[in-house]
Amino acid sequence: MHNLAISIRISSDLFIKDPESTDLGKRIISKSIELLDELGFEGFTFKKLGAAIGSPESSVYRYFESKHKLLIYLVCWYWSWIEYKMVFGTINKSSDLERLKTAIEILTKPIKVDNSFIHVNEVLLNKIVVSEATKVFHTKAVDEENDQGYFAVYKRIVQRVSDLISAINPDYKYPNMLVTTVIEGAHQQVYFADHLSSITDKKRGKNRVYNFYTELVCKMIS
Amino acid sequence: MHNLAISIRISSDLFIKDPESTDLGKRIISKSIELLDELGFEGFTFKKLGAAIGSPESSVYRYFESKHKLLIYLVCWYWSWIEYKMVFGTINKSSDLERLKTAIEILTKPIKVDNSFIHVNEVLLNKIVVSEATKVFHTKAVDEENDQGYFAVYKRIVQRVSDLISAINPDYKYPNMLVTTVIEGAHQQVYFADHLSSITDKKRGKNRVYNFYTELVCKMIS
DNA sequence: CAAATATAATGGTATTACTATCACTTTCCA
């Protein structure tokens, strides 16, 4: 697909001015993805971002209240994109089990470039989500930010997959726990493979994360 | 057990002066656990810690190089304590399966107070590990810190449980992935139950995390 | 062309994370 006439909609509480609405905004998104990947969340600052796009720090603050909000924005964008892929990927499948397997595939297999969104590098964004997304949740402000609805997309994805599981096996007791175990676990396995490889099973090939979690879900609900 | 004549040994790379060696050191540990729980890692500073123990910031810096190192120290302490509980809890079991179940119990059931270590509140420390420990890993310095051996205890625990699994079923392909899925997943479920309860299965009772992951491991390796 | 909007440029504040210095006190051991 090329340059679809769709766009990812993000809650307007997450930005001051919609970055999609201007050229500078898009450059902010695009460069912040590169810089977050390069420097990590702690090393990343609006000053460095400003320097990278040739604008002052204050211009960035016109779009985002804080770097934390920017991170949430990007993570939300990511999950919205995943949801969109999940909806379109499962729509024409013939059974719930097929749909479930596709969903798990989307959640666990490596990300491929998607040229539909020019200013977003999904492969890099995935790397950021893998290594930084826990910082979105693990904050003293979680509850407040949850009330604001910042995690709605994420929760909706969990619900979707959970519903598929319940459709296949209505008696299975822990559909939500199973889904979050898969989603978070898959990212964690990728991170461990990169940084603590002795505690993964790296030899098991390229699709081991997908294979492991697919087997896990199938065994649990059967 | 009361005041056992054992102590948890932590790599001396993690501190400048051993906090176990002085009274002030022990108060630093004890208060930092309380404050980290209260303020979260981001809100926690050595200045506030100093104020809480009635000492200047600079005294804290004589024990720990940075608050990041202090967090690693505490997380290491926690995993060392868990390892100790695992070793003593499994030693007199009659089969590998029994040992495995005990290990999973220790990793997934709520923590109880342990009066063996007066200056450490294990229940609070567990809360800190649940909500802040990902920050130990998710840093641009992971690889370096891994090389320094800071994560050795954690990796050893994974290895122990993984070995039990391989002893029970030598053909199971993903023992490491299974173990890390359980360890990290169990903490995550506790955190989600507290802050994003819609994506857990809270109704399933008090031991749902233990039951879920025990069932998961047993089904996977059988 | 005027009005509105977007951006640049600059400066400022409070806080953080950390370092350095000096003085006082306690311990220890020769």
Place this chain on the structure above:
DNA sequence: TGGAAAGTGATAGTAATACCATTATATTTG
């Protein structure tokens, strides 16, 4: 018992961070 060594307190200082505010200059739009 006297004197070094170790532990702590008190104070000051620095560079960087995360932000905010103001003014001036472009750029767009109606």
